[in-house]
Amino acid sequence: MRGELSPPIALMRMLIAAEDVERVGAHVAPYAPLRELLASHRDGCARICAMLASGVDSDAEADSVDAGLAFARRLFDYSVEASEESSVALYSLGSPELLAAATAEVVALLDDWALLQAHARCLEIGCGIGRFQAALGPRVQEARGLDLSARMIAAARRRCATVPNVAFDVTDGRDLSMFAAGRFELVYAVDSFPYLVQAGMALVDTHFAEAHRVLVAGGCFVLLNFSYHDDLARDRRDIAQLADAHGFAVETDGELPFHLWDGAAWRLRKIGR
Numbered sequence: 390m391r392g393e394l395s396p397p398i399a400l401m402r403m404l405i406a407a408e409d410v411e412r413v414g415a416h417v418a419p420y421a422p423l424r425e426l427l428a429s430h431r432d433g434c435a436r437i438c439a440m441l442a443s444g445v446d447s448d449a450e451a452d453s454v455d456a457g458l459a460f461a462r463r464l465f466d467y468s469v470e471a472s473e474e475s476s477v478a479l480y481s482l483g484s485p486e487l488l489a490a491a492t493a494e495v496v497a498l499l500d501d502w503a504l505l506q507a508h509a510r511c512l513e514i515g516c517g518i519g520r521f522q523a524a525l526g527p528r529v530q531e532a533r534g535l536d537l538s539a540r541m542i543a544a545a546r547r548r549c550a551t552v553p554n555v556a557f558d559v560t561d562g563r564d565l566s567m568f569a570a571g572r573f574e575l576v577y578a579v580d581s582f583p584y585l586v587q588a589g590m591a592l593v594d595t596h597f598a599e600a601h602r603v604l605v606a607g608g609c610f611v612l613l614n615f616s617y618h619d620d621l622a623r624d625r626r627d628i629a630q631l632a633d634a635h636g637f638a639v640e641t642d643g644e645l646p647f648h649l650w651d652g653a654a655w656r657l658r659k660i661g662r
Contacts, residue, residue, distance in 0.1 A: 395649050396422045397487055400434070401480040408441045410434050426482070433475065433483025440471050448617060450587055457588020458537060458562045465538035469518065473544055477517035478580070480650065487649070492520045494647045495579060495613065502641075502656060504609055505529055509574040512565075512603065514596065515581025519545025519557065526552035533573075537562040563592070565599040576600045577611035580652060586616040590627075597635040601659055610637060610657040621653055628655055636660045 394402075400423055403413045410431065417423035427434060440446070445467045451457030468476035474488045475481060481488035499505050509529040513521055516534025518541060525532040526549065534557045536542050542557045549555045558567060562585075565576075585593050600610045615624040625643045632639050641656035 390420065394651060395480075396426045397480040397482060397649060398651050399423060400426055400482065401437075404434055404437050405441060405479070408438050410438055430482040430484055430487075433472065433481075436472050436483055437475050437479055440468060440475065443467070448587070451589060454563075454589050454592050457584070457592070461562065461584045461588070462537050465517070465536070466540045469538065469540045469544055473518050476541070477520065478650070488520065491647075491649045492524055494649055495521070496524050498646055498654065499525075499575075499577075499611070502609070502611075504575050504611070506574070510572065511575040511577065512568070512573045514565075514576065514578040514600075515584070516545055516557065517541050517581075519549045519555070521577075521579065522555040522557070523549050523552060526555045530554065531556070533557070535560040535565075562588075564595055565603050568603045570602050571605045572603045574605055574608045575611065576604055576608070578613065580614045582612055582615050583617045586618075594631065594634075597631045597637070601635045601637065604659045606659060606662050608659045610659065612655040612657070614652045615643075615655065624653065628657075632657050 403416065407413050414427055417427055445464050451460060465476060472483045474485055475483045478488055478491055481491065505525065505528045507530065510531040511525055511529050511533065513534045516522060516536050519534055522532040522534050522545065532555050534545060537560055539559050542559050545557050582593070585596060604610065612628070615628060618624065621643050629639060636659060637657035638660055639655065640658050641654055643653045643655060645651065646654050
């Protein structure tokens with residue numbers, strides 16, 4: 390009510406806490422924006438509650454990288470079948486329109502940072518259903534996406550079937566070894582790094598090294614949300630250490646640039662060759 394969160398984010402957090410649409414409805418009844426949002430997206434919210442109650446998701450740290458990757462694969466194989474929109478953004482409440490608005494905010498930020506040049510070759514780590522490839526394809530030379538969920542990639546290929554300069558790959562989630570050095574001008578990850586963090590910082594370290602390797606000199610590595618620790622100061626410290634270790638300059642340090650989404654943004658520039 391103080392305006393610190395958008396209504397979709399506030400409603401999503403309540404759904405996560407309650408896992409029950411009726412309980413959430415009782416709490417939001419006095420607040421018109423949330424009451425109306427729940428009423429207009431009730432089916433999507435009910436689907437989210439079912440997803441949350443399934444027990445497939447967890448915020449526990451993985452026992453090993455193998456366990457973390459297997460967990461993420463199971464989660465997203467399940468989630469994309471339950472709701473394509475919610476599988477990549479619970480705050481979309483299952484709505485294509487809300488997801489499109491959130492996607493547009495991210496694209497606008499990349500545009501403001503002058504990263505969507507016609508010659509740019511772009512790689513997304515954890516591309517989900519291909520929403521950013523569909524959005525960036527008309528703007529750049531190549532929009533490529535990786536995901537460890539084969540079902541996510543199947544949805545992405547279907548959604549982007551008419552976009553000629555888009556390509557997708559199923560990855561094992563360990564590295565970017567399928568790509569040569571200096572292959573991309575932009576490597577980015579939208580709300581996917583929290584699952585790498587959950588699998589272990591060794592995997593995060595590998596992806597920083599790999600992002601540096603596959604970027605051209607001066608290329609950008611963009612992270613939108615680093616972890617689900619709910620500790621922005623810690624995330625800033627972790628990214629500063631990783632950037633220093635792997636040859637990146639931090640140009641944007643955990644800003645909160647979005648209106649709809651509460652994701653934090655980092656822009657790292659590759660130093661050297």
